[in-house]
Amino acid sequence: MKKALISLCLSVTLLTLSPSSFAHYVRAERPVVPGESVSAWFRAYDDLHLGATGLKREVFEYALRGLQKMDAKPIISIVDMSQPSTKKRLYVIDLENKKLLFNTFVSHGRNTGELMASSFSNVNSSNKSSLGFYKTLGTYVGKHGVSLKLKGLEKGFNDNAYERAIVLHGADYVCEDFVRRTGRLGRSQGCPAVPNDVSQKIIDAVKGGTCLFVYFPDQDYIKKSTYLAAL
Structure with a gap:
């Protein structure tokens, strides 16, 4: 009663x-986020020894700050463009199961820089990478094989990504052999391209509603991003 x-x-x-x-x-x-508590997710940086891979704690914590504002699965992909393209600067982390699923190469746009990324854009045909938070969507088969559609979530920074056909895909210019021959990784038209031999596995792991964060210490972006604003 x-x-x-x-x-x-x-x-x-x-x-x-x-x-x-x-x-x-x-x-x-x-709940703010599904799965484990947010505090446990922050501890993943130490639990997975991410510092030893080259990922700075600040970048990881920025990524989690944005994830908490998204309706997304507890798998997060971080592209750390403060690192040169010769470094394995893509990190795919399963926060719920505390696993580093992938740590590999990822390209930036041909007009974003040579070895180091330095210039970003949200403009069509700029051939530049776009900063900020994205949500992964579904897949399709294009000129690069199976590719993953992305939705840019940040107005003025990456919200034209879908219209620009900025997608995650595999590419033969994203590999150690290209680095040995040229001193840098190959570059895309703005897409985060990954090695062909792991592209399908990465896409399968992150498709359908996970968070992708493309980072660079651009102060204009850091100050204006609503996803990086304090909770």
Whole structure:
């Protein structure tokens, strides 16, 4: 009887809320992120020894800060473009199971820089990479084989990504042999291209609603990004 009375009171309360108040109520009751606690996710940096791979703690924590503001699965991909393209600067991390799934090469756009990335754009035909948070979508088969569509979430920084056909795909110019011959990785038209031999595995691991974060210490981006703003 007591449980029924509590349930009835709750129902009446929700019915009397305005639409905006109801939305606020639902957001307040919903966990910030699914799976393990956020504090456990932050500990993954030390648990997985990510510092030894070249990923800075600050970059990892930026990525988690944005993830908390997304409706995304607990798998996060970080492209750290503060590192040269000769480094394995893509990190795919399963936060729930505490596993570093992939740590490999990833390209930047041909007009973003040579060895080091330095210039970014959200403009069509710029052939530049775009900074910020993305959500992975579905796959399709294109000129690079199976590729993964991406939705840019940050207005003014990467929200033209879908229109620009910025996707995650494999490429033969993303490999150690290319680095040995040229002193840098090959470059894309703005897409985060990965080695052909692992592209399918990476796509399968991150497709369908995970977070991709492309980072560079650009102060304009860091100051203006709503995803990096304090919670």
